[in-house]
Amino acid sequence: MRKWILYILFFAFSFSAFATHNRAGEITYRNLSGLTYEFTITTYTYTPSPADRPELELFWGDGTSTIVPRDQKTNLPNDISYNTYIGTHTFAGPATYTVYIEDPNRNAGVLNIPNSVNVVFYIETTIVINPFLGPNNSPLLLNPPIDNACVNTPFIHNPGAYDIDGDSLSYKLINCMGEDGLDIPGYMYPSASTSLSIDAFTGDLLWDSPIFQGEYNIAILIQEWRHGTLIGSIVRDMQIEVSGCNNNPPVIANLKDTCVVAGTLLTFPVYATDIDSNLVTLTANGGPMNQAVSPALFNSTSGIYSATGSFIWQTECEHVKKQPYLMTFKATDNGFPVKLVDIESMMITVVAPAPQNLVASPLGNSILLAWDISPCSNAIGYKIYRRNGYYGYVHSNCETGVPAYTGYTYIATVNNVSTTNFTDSNNGLGLIHGIDYCYMVIAYFSDGAESYASNEACASLIKDIPVITNISVINTDVTNGSMYIAWSKPDALDTIQIPGPYKYLLWRANNNAGTGLILVDSLSGLNDTIYNDDLLNTSSFPYSYRIDLYNDTPGNRYLVGSTQIASSVFISTIPSDNEIKILWNPNIPWINQKYIVYRKNDLTLLFDSIGTSFTNEFSDVGLVNGKNYCYKVKSIGSYFSTGFVDPIVNFSQITCDSPVDHTPSCPPVLSVIPDCQKIENSLLWTNPNNNCTNDVISYNIYFSSSSNNLELLASVNNPDDTFFIHKDLITIAGCYAVSAVDSFGNESVLSNVICLDIDSCDIYELPNVFTPDGDGFNDYFIPFPYDFVDRIDLHIFNRWGKVVFEATDPDINWNGKNINTNVDCSEGVYFVVCDVYEIRLDGIKMRTITTSLHLLR
Numbered sequence: 001m002r003k004w005i006l007y008i009l010f011f012a013f014s015f016s017a018f019a020t021h022n023r024a025g026e027i028t029y030r031n032l033s034g035l036t037y038e039f040t041i042t043t044y045t046y047t048p049s050p051a052d053r054p055e056l057e058l059f060w061g062d063g064t065s066t067i068v069p070r071d072q073k074t075n076l077p078n079d080i081s082y083n084t085y086i087g088t089h090t091f092a093g094p095a096t097y098t099v100y101i102e103d104p105n106r107n108a109g110v111l112n113i114p115n116s117v118n119v120v121f122y123i124e125t126t127i128v129i130n131p132f133l134g135p136n137n138s139p140l141l142l143n144p145p146i147d148n149a150c151v152n153t154p155f156i157h158n159p160g161a162y163d164i165d166g167d168s169l170s171y172k173l174i175n176c177m178g179e180d181g182l183d184i185p186g187y188m189y190p191s192a193s194t195s196l197s198i199d200a201f202t203g204d205l206l207w208d209s210p211i212f213q214g215e216y217n218i219a220i221l222i223q224e225w226r227h228g229t230l231i232g233s234i235v236r237d238m239q240i241e242v243s244g245c246n247n248n249p250p251v252i253a254n255l256k257d258t259c260v261v262a263g264t265l266l267t268f269p270v271y272a273t274d275i276d277s278n279l280v281t282l283t284a285n286g287g288p289m290n291q292a293v294s295p296a297l298f299n300s301t302s303g304i305y306s307a308t309g310s311f312i313w314q315t316e317c318e319h320v321k322k323q324p325y326l327m328t329f330k331a332t333d334n335g336f337p338v339k340l341v342d343i344e345s346m347m348i349t350v351v352a353p354a355p356q357n358l359v360a361s362p363l364g365n366s367i368l369l370a371w372d373i374s375p376c377s378n379a380i381g382y383k384i385y386r387r388n389g390y391y392g393y394v395h396s397n398c399e400t401g402v403p404a405y406t407g408y409t410y411i412a413t414v415n416n417v418s419t420t421n422f423t424d425s426n427n428g429l430g431l432i433h434g435i436d437y438c439y440m441v442i443a444y445f446s447d448g449a450e451s452y453a454s455n456e457a458c459a460s461l462i463k464d465i466p467v468i469t470n471i472s473v474i475n476t477d478v479t480n481g482s483m484y485i486a487w488s489k490p491d492a493l494d495t496i497q498i499p500g501p502y503k504y505l506l507w508r509a510n511n512n513a514g515t516g517l518i519l520v521d522s523l524s525g526l527n528d529t530i531y532n533d534d535l536l537n538t539s540s541f542p543y544s545y546r547i548d549l550y551n552d553t554p555g556n557r558y559l560v561g562s563t564q565i566a567s568s569v570f571i572s573t574i575p576s577d578n579e580i581k582i583l584w585n586p587n588i589p590w591i592n593q594k595y596i597v598y599r600k601n602d603l604t605l606l607f608d609s610i611g612t613s614f615t616n617e618f619s620d621v622g623l624v625n626g627k628n629y630c631y632k633v634k635s636i637g638s639y640f641s642t643g644f645v646d647p648i649v650n651f652s653q654i655t656c657d658s659p660v661d662h663t664p665s666c667p668p669v670l671s672v673i674p675d676c677q678k679i680e681n682s683l684l685w686t687n688p689n690n691n692c693t694n695d696v697i698s699y700n701i702y703f704s705s706s707s708n709n710l711e712l713l714a715s716v717n718n719p720d721d722t723f724f725i726h727k728d729l730i731t732i733a734g735c736y737a738v739s740a741v742d743s744f745g746n747e748s749v750l751s752n753v754i755c756l757d758i759d760s761c762d763i764y765e766l767p768n769v770f771t772p773d774g775d776g777f778n779d780y781f782i783p784f785p786y787d788f789v790d791r792i793d794l795h796i797f798n799r800w801g802k803v804v805f806e807a808t809d810p811d812i813n814w815n816g817k818n819i820n821t822n823v824d825c826s827e828g829v830y831f832v833v834c835d836v837y838e839i840r841l842d843g844i845k846m847r848t849i850t851t852s853l854h855l856l857r
Helices: 002-019
Strands: 020-031 035-048 054-060 065-076 078-088 095-103 122-127 146-150 153-157 167-175 192-198 205-209 215-226 229-243 257-262 265-273 279-286 298-301 302-304 306-312 327-331 340-353 361-364 366-370 382-388 409-414 421-424 437-444 457-459 468-473 480-487 502-509 516-522 530-536 543-552 554-562 572-576 578-584 591-600 607-613 617-623 630-638 648-651 655-657 670-675 680-685 696-704 711-716 724-727 734-742 754-756 789-799 803-807 826-839 844-854
Touching: 002 153, 020 122, 035 054, 035 065, 035 095, 035 122, 054 078, 065 279, 153 340, 205 215, 205 229, 215 554, 257 265, 265 279, 265 340, 279 298, 279 306, 279 572, 298 789, 361 437, 366 382, 366 437, 382 421, 382 655, 409 421, 480 543, 480 578, 480 696, 502 530, 572 655, 591 617, 607 617, 617 630, 617 670, 670 734, 680 734, 711 724
Parallel strands: 146 229, 257 340, 361 457, 468 648
Antiparallel strands: 020 035, 020 229, 035 078, 054 065, 054 095, 065 078, 095 122, 122 229, 153 205, 167 215, 192 205, 215 229, 265 306, 279 302, 279 327, 298 306, 302 306, 327 340, 361 366, 366 421, 382 409, 382 437, 437 457, 468 480, 480 530, 502 516, 502 543, 543 554, 572 578, 578 617, 591 607, 591 630, 630 648, 630 655, 670 680, 680 724, 696 711, 696 734, 734 754, 789 803, 789 826, 826 844
């Protein structure tokens, strides 16, 4: 046995000695083709350890694994070895895979990992293969996961993540993981005098400040996002060695995020100083310095007390991305025993230049757009935006695309960067004469990046057909109503091609949409552009019109063109409590900027203006319920183009209505007080007239003897009488609610429902002692005072289990004699079992009482 114990101890010691080495690491990958990816494991190990890993087992997350050989090992200062392992794997299909390694063990002495020498080193990377999101490469981590810090001095680190696909990155601290990818038992974040945190956007890790010397491990989860969807993640497990120092870190002057137009040179200085007058060295890394085409340069310098570096980047169109590039600048001093650092991060966004020289030209009922080709040939194409009327947009710094606040809306995409024209025909429906259409164009890229917006270009259709301007109600009547219709004649008519004479045909429909048009009349000549349409039911219907222009040359009669359909402003009303809402929705080709609402004055019989609306509705409030009010609306609009009446003014029909109260009052708030002796319940509630309404005239009281199916119990017809007593009950158990009724008969929802049960009264209970000795006190076994018991079923047993008394009367009244022999029962302990049938909220319910009874004489 001793031999086996020694062998086990030796084996455990040997395993520990040969396995204690892992300091830090991560797993990255790149897509080779299709479902095939190349993964790189990077580890940092303890150089003196006899444990060495010429190969590692890499688990692919699909139930398989591969032994991956080491590709490189480099011994670094401070007993650190840098190792890389490269493996290739083809996945079976789209899915989410967690790729990981699990290697014994971590190096000894990590302060925030209990017994770290025997804790498994685990790192993982998640890859999401989604054909709809496209292939993906993990970010590259440009800064090593081994760093140094000083006690009581703020420590800063950045992993220097760069994503070659331009995906968004986010960062968070997580627990270091051990066997099976589980959190390490007892793991805790390193102690800090103030805080330990990471910037979710930049990845700056700030430990302010270490308290104790020693080695610590933390884990950073770096997640990739594409179009708002998580597409992968990396877990970096890093080690920080904290030492005692008499030194202050250098400081880099603040750097601000910036934008640069592709094709221009970005250059700026970076300054660092050291309060201890140590030697300061400036270095930098980031996405701009890792470009295949025209990478950025940073001229690093060193100096006593201060150092200055120059960032230089000749940007190109290949650098345009939706996501900004992260640059990290690092200032390192030559302090002892730890070289302290400061890191300053900044974001650089490379924006594509705007398409130039946008021009808009009318062409029939369309507008032709043309612009210069984007200087960025890697753009996918262009997006077209339109609005009515000129805005005067000038983009602010880094404001790409066309912002919604300009009123421009997206109308089309051109999917070829070489195609530099577009015809806007309003999706084949044709544009409207009289509107000044304005456009902007942007270039867009495969990752969603957008250029700055082009200049605004505006144009109106050539006025070679009539343009309708007025559809206004003159008179409101069921049979004698009349409408005013007006239009603007064409002023760019080709009289050589269309010699005339000319004729207008007027069409009408009794609806908003212009369906079912009928011919009303014809007018000869171009100048006859006004028409009064009579004998209409303007009270009940809106009316729509269209005017056709015909060339009426004998033997050559044909349609020249038609106006857009336009309808009258037809108002409808929705009455409610002391209020009438007025609604309208005209179908018009021009744009109405505002509406004036009029109400008839009962004294002057004239219509007075009562308000202005910039939408298609208006609420007239503070009215008297039941009183009749009459309204009409005036619309004021424009075509935003020259050659038309401006403003365009039209009137609706007149309509009348009366406000009526369909809105119930607020419900009262109820309280109920039971009286168990009188067997009655007192109800008290609040008066809604005191806080939310003013016309409650009565109350309805609802009751149920069970917990459902409330029914009307009584009504109280005085709004100030908020008290009611429910009498003549057999039990206080029941549920109550109250509603309020207003002067229009509207009943509120029920108040809070209050249910009472007999628990608020005296519950049936039995004493445990009685003395049937004839002294007039406690001679009978009776219950304590009780309420609402229908019956009982009581049995009293002696110590041998024999029944000595039975009763169904709730009052019991046992005199201590044996029910079988009528002989006094002897002193002693008896056992009582009593089924009590109580009149409760949900009916008669049985409750069993078991107790002991002491009989004394």
